Amino acid sequence: MIKEIKAKRLLSHVKQPDLWFGLKYNMNIYRGCQHQCIYCDSRSECYQIENFNDIQVKINAIELLQKELPSKRVKGTIGTGAMSDPYTPIEKKLLLTRKALEVIAQYQFPIHMITKSDLVFRDLDILQEINRVYAAVSFTITTTDDELAKKLEPGAPSPTERFKAMNALADVGVYTGITMMPILPFIEDNEENIISIVEKTYASGAKYIIPWFGMTLRDQQRAYFYQKLDELFPGVKRKYQTKFGNRYQCNVNQGKELWESFNELCSKYGITTKMEKYVEKKPDQLSLF
Secondary structure, eight states: OEEEEOOSOSEEEOOSOOTTTOEEEEEOSEESOTTOOTTOGGGSGGGOOSOTTSEEEETTHHHHHHHHGGGOSSOOEEEEOSSSOTTOTTHHHHOHHHHHHHHHHHTTOOEEEEESOGGGGGGHHHHHHHTTTOEEEEEEOSOSOHHHHHHHSTTSOOHHHHHHHHHHHHHTTOEEEEEEOOOOTTTTOSHHHHHHHHHHHHHTTOOEEEEOSEEEOOHHHHHHHHHHHHHHSTTHHHHHHHHHTTOSEEEOTTHHHHHHHHHHHHHHHTOBSSOOOOOOOOOOOOOOO
């Protein structure tokens, strides 16, 4: 169900320092996500999304952005994709992310986007304009197996489609890479999967992979994930319960070995494991002499 809501504010300040993406502000136009990934942490109670199957649309998002950006004294990076994909399928119709990018380009702010969708390619023209300042797009890839991805991320475009979009963005100089997270224990934590992700990232022209070899599990997120494991991967839930109990952080099996293989391949292909973050250019100071 799509629900229209009016927000009081669009941009929120990010607790500093943001070591991963260098963000100053967060922007979420949608709440809930149509990609319906079975492992999504945003189902957790702390995020107060009553029904994650419902998509809440902040219909006044562009109006708010037009008011908020001119008042920002610091031109820091705006991040989107933390709580809901900016290219959740309803975006094809509503165009709110595209309109927001137009405003961001107007006020010359940098941006970092996280997405599981090739729909980002639609907005290549605006991203190129923003890229005069700084534009980065991180595609979340947890597997290169399209059939496995259909089970894990049933509403999202396939990894193959994401790699094609990544290649198109990289070809025109938009800074692109991978957020390789989560890597699901007992499902994706094998060397073949990790090698495939790195090799396809390199072939697609991306510059970085930000990894996390594991996942989180808590309250409503755990309940939904375990339900889906019973449906899609019989017997795997018991492995999680035995190994992790009620732990929040669930690390992969053979993590040390996977990390070593990952680092070795990244080094071979010249792929970094950290992003180059936006740094505001200070105007040159004129000499008195």
